[in-house]
Amino acid sequence: MEPTENIAVQTASVDQKKVVIDIRGLRKSFGENHVLNGFNMRLYEGENLVVMGKSGSGKSVMIKCLVGLMQPDSGYIEVLGKEIKTLDRETLDVLRSDIGFLFQGSALYDSMTVRENLEFPLRRHKEKIGQTGSTESRVLEALENVGLAHTVDLMPEELSGGMKRRIALARTIILKPKIILYDEPTSGLDPITSKEIIELMRSIQKKYRTSALIITHDVDCARVVSERMILLVDGTNYAEGTYLQLSSSEDPKVEAFFKK
């Protein structure tokens, strides 16, 4: 009885759900290297979407175009109702404060302490703290979310790879973004640490009800976190569906991802 209800609720909500990221016909080349050749993608509010592709297939290029770190050659990109291309620097900065970005190698500032790393996004977005909050409490809240409040005065070089990734995640959520972009959240981590990071991603999504776009080539990560998946092959959105649908597909290019 209950499961059927659940499914009904879900399908109904997908129909009405707001699109928070809309990418259409995205193209990007570096000289002769045609990385993206008309990539399409939609992220709905509150969902976990995984984009999976081989390494070097252009996943990072795609999310860098999303936040304006790279300019696409052509295509339409809309985030939270705003077309990225048309924004001036200030409006883009405001929009970016609603988008969290977890970088592939954590990208902690290695000349700063953990505290300074977390305060960094707040220095230009004081309005996000609100009248009652303080920077300090915000930093500690973010650190407690990832279970690392005791590292607040350490330098990044004193942390393990897994701790760095968790601190980076804390820095990503400190502005309470509406969307989080994860660039290979488990890459370079051992299986146990990967699981911890995935658990954190899920708990953060539950707590702050964010929408998440997860980019990965890690099948295990995709299986656990994805509600919907897109396969990026030859620079296009080659296949789309749930993990179960895709992993039982007979298309050789899709099968290649799930072969052990």
Added chain:
Amino acid sequence: MAQTVQATKNIKQFLGETGELSYFAGRFFKEFLKPPFELKELLRQCYQLGNRSLVLVLFTGFIIGLVLTLQSRPTLIQFGAVSMMPNMVGISIVREIGPVITALICAGRIASGIGAELGSMRVTEQIDAMEVSGTNPFKYLVVTRILAATLMLPILVVFGDLVALYGSALVENLKGNVSFQLYFNTVFDALSYGDLVPATIKSFFFGFVIGLVGCFKGYYSKKGTAGVGIAANTAVVVASLLVFLVDFIAVFVSDIFYEL
């Protein structure tokens, strides 16, 4: 034939790089006038640059003063002009040797340091992380470093000059029984604004090109750890060459003023 092709390619690359460096310098002037000003980071950089190179500058300056005096003594004695030592050494150190040696040391120390630091920040996506968190990395990282180098170089030159003169006075004191007071009095009498002003202006320019080249090479560092090494390395080479070029132009220009 193949050589001609290679030569044309090298010339093209050289011209392209010169253009990019000029554009980078132009962007510096455009951005450093616009708020927000990163004062705290500027002070931190001034302290770091000074701290990184002061000991080297002092050490080298002392040796240069010592050696210059020891080596000119026999010749000056031959001409019966050893009493001219403070004038000769003082003027050559303040006008030429002090600024150029200090600048070359800083090209090795500061330009490579900045090149490596920004290069590794580029490669590990720390610069991208700054950009998406609302801080303009060009202002925060580049403008502050170029300004710090420009401000600190003349100060380092003054220290280098003083220590070099001290080294020279030490030799004269031990070998020629000249008191320190007499030595320094003679030096300061011999020096005119025509010696000090061009040397100081020149030092600002040395600092500017050192900071500029270090930042340029680091900021546009190529991917991979090899890119960081290349950035640091070429920063030293290009900065040293530019120091000589600036020196040549400075001597040329001040010569015109002397003629008037």
